[in-house]
Amino acid sequence: QKEVEQNSGPLSVPEGAIASLNCTYSDRGSQSFFWYRQYSGKSPELIMFIYSNGDKEDGRFTAQLNKASQYVSLLIRDSQPSDSATYLCAVTGYKLIFGSGTRLLVRP
Amino acid sequence: NAGVTQTPKFQVLKTGQSMTLQCAQDMNHNSMYWYRQDPGMGLRLIYYSASEGTTDKGEVPNGYNVSRLNKREFSLRLESAAPSQTSVYFCASSVIGTLGYGYTFGSGTRLTVV
Numbered sequence: 001q002k003e004v005e006q007n008s009g010p011l012s013v014p015e016g017a018i019a020s021l022n023c024t025y026s027d028r029g030s031q032s033f034f035w036y037r038q039y040s041g042k043s044p045e046l047i048m049f050i051y052s053n054g055d056k057e058d059g060r061f062t063a064q065l066n067k068a069s070q071y072v073s074l075l076i077r078d079s080q081p082s083d084s085a086t087y088l089c090a091v092t093g094y095k096l097i098f099g100s101g102t103r104l105l106v107r108p
Numbered sequence: 109n110a111g112v113t114q115t116p117k118f119q120v121l122k123t124g125q126s127m128t129l130q131c132a133q134d135m136n137h138n139s140m141y142w143y144r145q146d147p148g149m150g151l152r153l154i155y156y157s158a159s160e161g162t163t164d165k166g167e168v169p170n171g172y173n174v175s176r177l178n179k180r181e182f183s184l185r186l187e188s189a190a191p192s193q194t195s196v197y198f199c200a201s202s203v204i205g206t207l208g209y210g211y212t213f214g215s216g217t218r219l220t221v222v
Contacts, residue, residue, distance in 0.1 A: 008148065034210045043198055043213040044151070088150065095141065095166070096211060100150035 003027060006089050006099035014107050019076040021102050023089030026070070033065055033072045034096065036088040044088055048074060079106045110134050114199050114214035121189040121221045129184040129217050131199030139202045140182035141166075141211065142174060144195040151198065157182055189221045 005024050013019045021035075032051055036044035050056045050063040050072070062075040072091070076083055086101040112133045121127055133140065138159045143151040143166075153166030157176040171193060173185045182201075186193060196218050200211035 004150075032210075036210075043216050045213075046210045049210055090151075090210070095153060095156055097153075098143075098151040100148060 003097045004089055004091055004099035006087075006102045008100060009103040010105045011102055012105045012107060013079050015079060015081060017079050017106075019079045019083065019104055019106070021074040021076075021087050021089075021104065023072045023074075023091075023099055024070055025072070025089075025091045025097075027091065027097075028067075028070065030070075030091040032092045033063070034090040034092075035061075035063060035072075035074045036090060036098075038086045038088060038101065040085075076104075079104075081106045081108050112199055112201055112212050112214035114197075114217050116217060117215065118218050119220070121186075121219065123190060123221060125189050126185065126187050127189065128186075129197055129199070129219075130181070131183065131214060132181045133199075133201040133212070134180065135201060135212065136179070137201035137203055137212075138179070140176065141200045141202075142172075142182070142184045143198045143200065144168065144193075145198060145216075146195050154184065154197075186219075189219075191221045193219065194221045195219060 035048040037047050038044045048063040050065045056063045060077045064073045084106050086103045088101045089099040090096040115130045141156040142154040155174040157163045160179045175183045199214040202211045
């Protein structure tokens, strides 16, 4: 079993819709959870992090964490074509373990 | 601009050649990391250095060596390149482990081994 699992996608949503990206992890001791955005040919860029159960909102982005279910998600409201990218979930421990990413495509 | 600088950006090697990927950060971060990214595989940790003077293996260390030259610099060496090492390599740094802010990544090195 992979330590961090994501659906590879692509997840296709129309412009203005809510995109929901999901991630599960295997290590119950994981303490910190991160979402990175990676445009094609570019390096990953941190967009959200969350430590506590519940929701954390930052602009159009909401991270949701459920430690009991070992589940973390990222919601993107009012999706824009510029949000089209691969979204990487990462969890830790001491060092980050990444999922393989979900490709998001926002259709104009 | 502050951040993580990687050199070179592109490299083509022949099988059996050696090379060193350079990484430097100017954010006064303690921890530094080397990842490789292959299609469908996500980012896999090769080696990391929790602090100056220490290095540890990650998930996929075979075929690589590292040196933490000082607090700023962390290099990755391929002693005898193999086609399986064709990948995009990212260096990253963080304050201490992942406290608070995750990692800052360099722009990557695209390596092709023929």
